[in-house]
Amino acid sequence: MLTDLKPQPADKILALVQAFKEDPRQSKLDLGVGVYRDAEGRTPVMRAVKAAERRLVDEQDTKAYTTLAGDPEFASAMRGLILGDAVDASRVAAVATPGGTGAVRQGLELMQYADRASSIWVSTPTWPNHPSIIKYLGVPLQPYRYFDDATRGVDFDGMMADLANVKQGDLVLLHGCCHNPTGANLTLEQWQLVTDLLSRNGAVPFIDIAYQGFGDGLQEDAAGVRLMASQLPEGVIAASCSKNFGVYRERTGVLMTIAGNAASKESAQATLQFLNRQNYSFPPDHGARVVTMILNDAALRSDWESELEAVREGMLKLRTQLAGELRQRTNSDRFDFVADHRGMFSRLGASPEQVAELRDQHGIYMVGDSRLNIAGLNETSVPILAQAIVDVGV
Numbered sequence: 001m002l003t004d005l006k007p008q009p010a011d012k013i014l015a016l017v018q019a020f021k022e023d024p025r026q027s028k029l030d031l032g033v034g035v036y037r038d039a040e041g042r043t044p045v046m047r048a049v050k051a052a053e054r055r056l057v058d059e060q061d062t063k064a065y066t067t068l069a070g071d072p073e074f075a076s077a078m079r080g081l082i083l084g085d086a087v088d089a090s091r092v093a094a095v096a097t098p099g100g101t102g103a104v105r106q107g108l109e110l111m112q113y114a115d116r117a118s119s120i121w122v123s124t125p126t127w128p129n130h131p132s133i134i135k136y137l138g139v140p141l142q143p144y145r146y147f148d149d150a151t152r153g154v155d156f157d158g159m160m161a162d163l164a165n166v167k168q169g170d171l172v173l174l175h176g177c178c179h180n181p182t183g184a185n186l187t188l189e190q191w192q193l194v195t196d197l198l199s200r201n202g203a204v205p206f207i208d209i210a211y212q213g214f215g216d217g218l219q220e221d222a223a224g225v226r227l228m229a230s231q232l233p234e235g236v237i238a239a240s241c242s243k244n245f246g247v248y249r250e251r252t253g254v255l256m257t258i259a260g261n262a263a264s265k266e267s268a269q270a271t272l273q274f275l276n277r278q279n280y281s282f283p284p285d286h287g288a289r290v291v292t293m294i295l296n297d298a299a300l301r302s303d304w305e306s307e308l309e310a311v312r313e314g315m316l317k318l319r320t321q322l323a324g325e326l327r328q329r330t331n332s333d334r335f336d337f338v339a340d341h342r343g344m345f346s347r348l349g350a351s352p353e354q355v356a357e358l359r360d361q362h363g364i365y366m367v368g369d370s371r372l373n374i375a376g377l378n379e380t381s382v383p384i385l386a387q388a389i390v391d392v393g394v
Contacts, residue, residue, distance in 0.1 A: 012128070013367060020365045028363035029381055031372040034180070034344060036243060036311065039378040046246045048304035052293040056286075065282045068273040070096025070254075074288040077295040078254045081218070082176075082209060082239055086226035087258055093269035094256040095276050096283040100210045100240025101129060103255040107206055107236045108137050109275050110257070110268075111171055120171040120206065121163065123147075125347075125369065127180045130173060130208070142170075147182045152337035152349060154184045160197065168202030171236065174228075176209025177221035178343025181371035185215065185342055191224035195231050205232060210240040213308045214315065215342035218244075233260040241291050243344075244308055250287025315344065318377050325386035335389075344375045350394045362388040370394075 016032040035043050069075065075094035083092070097103040111118060120139055122130055123146035134141050142165075145158030166172060174194070179185055186194070198205060205228050212221045229235050234257070241252040255272065259265040276283060294300045319339045326335035338346050350358070350370035358364040364385060366372040377385065 016365055016367065019359075023363060023365075025363040027384070029365065029376065029385065031364060031366045031376040031385075033376075034373060035248065036246065036344060036375045037373075039314075041376075041378075043246065043248070046304060046307050048294045048300045048307065049245060049247060049290055051303070052290045052297075052300055055293065056289060060289075066285050068276045068282060069094065069269070070283045070288055071285060071292060073296065074292045075254060075256075077292045078239060078241075079256060081295060082212065082222055082225060082237060082256070083229055084219075084222065084226055086230040090262045091259050091265050092256055093259065093265050093272055094254055095269075095272040096285070096288050097238075097253040097255050097276075098280065098284055099242060099251040100208065100238055100253040101133075102251065102280075102283075103238035103240070103253040104130065104208060105133055105137075106255045106272065106275055106279070107238050108133060108139055109279070110236070110255075110271060111206075112137060112139060113271060113275065115169055118169045118171065119167070120173055121166055121203075122173045123159075123175070123179075125181055126173070126175075127208075142166075144172075146179075147184060147347065149349060152182075152184065152347065153340075154186060154190070156186070156190055160193065163194065163197055163203075164201075166198070166201045166203040170201075170203045171206040172198060172203050173206045173208065174224075176207045176212065176225045176237075176239075177215045178211035178345070180210070180343070181345050181347055181367065181369060183341030183343050183346040183374075184337075186224060188223055188227065191227050195228045198228075199232060204234050204236065206236045206238070208238045211243050211343045212239070213244040213305075214312055214344060217312070218305065218308070229258050232258075234258055241287060245287075245291055245294070245304070247287040247290065250290070251284055252287030252291055254288075315374050318374050318379075318382060319346075321379065321382045322374070322377070322386060325383050326389060329386055329390045338374075344373050345371050346374060347371050348389070348394060350389070350392070354392045354394055357392045358388055362391070364388055 020030045079092050119142045121142045121144050124143045144162035145155045148155040207225050215221045237256040239254050242248045257268045259268050294304050323336050323339035348370040352368050
């Protein structure tokens with residue numbers, strides 16, 4: 001059996017991480033891996049997470065399983081964080097998952113379980129693991145235009161023209177905020193237009209929100225999700241706590257569905273729990289419990305929100321600095337989009353050859369499509385990156 005297995009292609013981002021580690025240059029910059037880093041290059045444990053974990057060690061008196069859906073308090077806390085009061089709780093089913101990736105996977109399996117004939121529409125480009133999981137599961141995939149390579153903004157006309165072809169029951173995968181890999185986001189007015197289109201065609205939104213709080217703020221980043229959830233009869237939401245709580249290795253995520261009525265919600269809840277049972281039985285609890293403690297404790301939540309806001313403002317400051325350095329060096333505004341984008345990523349617009357030259361000649365590592373991680377920079381390295389971008393002729 002094992003001798004018949006075919007080698008699998010290496011994950012390009014993980015291969016980039018390994019190449020960076022093996023590069024002996026002290027001046028090298030890792031702008032590839034999608035992990036938040038502070039000015040010292042660390043991925044710190046947030047203060048509120050530390051405090052909640054200390055309390056958990058003192059108070060927790062069992063490691064017994066929770067439920068197939070995970071701790072109900074976690075689901076309730078995450079529903080409040082993401083949806084606010086946009087949807088009545090009686091319509092929302094939820095299960096804890098191993099990270100946002102686990103939530104995406106479970107959402108796609110739910111789609112298959114409900115209707116194998118439907119397609120899922122995915123933005124061009126999107127997070128590379130989206131199409132990878134979709135193709136692995138054999139779900140029909142349809143692309144829709146999203147990023148305008150000329151303006152480095154959203155190609156909204158192209159997006160709407162493509163989505164006009166969605167059929168009843170199709171899913172449309174949307175990034176809740178901080179689009180990965182481009183950093184280009186829909187405006188609230190555009191969210192409304194997409195919502196109207198899905199309503200006319202009977203399609204269902206599948207929203208992946210992995211960076212809430214990294215863009216314009218906790219409430220602002222959820223505005224499009226809440227608008228859509230409040231106006232459409234059904235929806236699917238996959239959420240990650242890896243970034244905004246910094247609990248990457250705890251694999252903390254949630255999958256929520258919004259049903260048209262309470263009866264449909266109960267069916268969805270039972271199905272989500274069934275799928276959890278088939279895939280990994282009981283979901284991990286440590287990260288979910290820490291997140292729940294933070295969201296439900298006024299002091300911990302206040303401290304978490306304060307630190308998260310500092311992270312967000314720090315990334316915006318780096319964006320503004322980089323755009324300014326490039327404007328000064330090029331005597332043009334063609335890189336101003338960097339300051340307009342939100343979240344950890346921007347797509348620079350460099351060719352694969354220029355990306356390779358940045359790596360080989362300057363020790364600057366980014367993904368081949370020129371996605372760079374803003375959080376991999378600091379005030380000192382921004383001018384270095386800007387000069388290298390100019391030197392390779394981007």
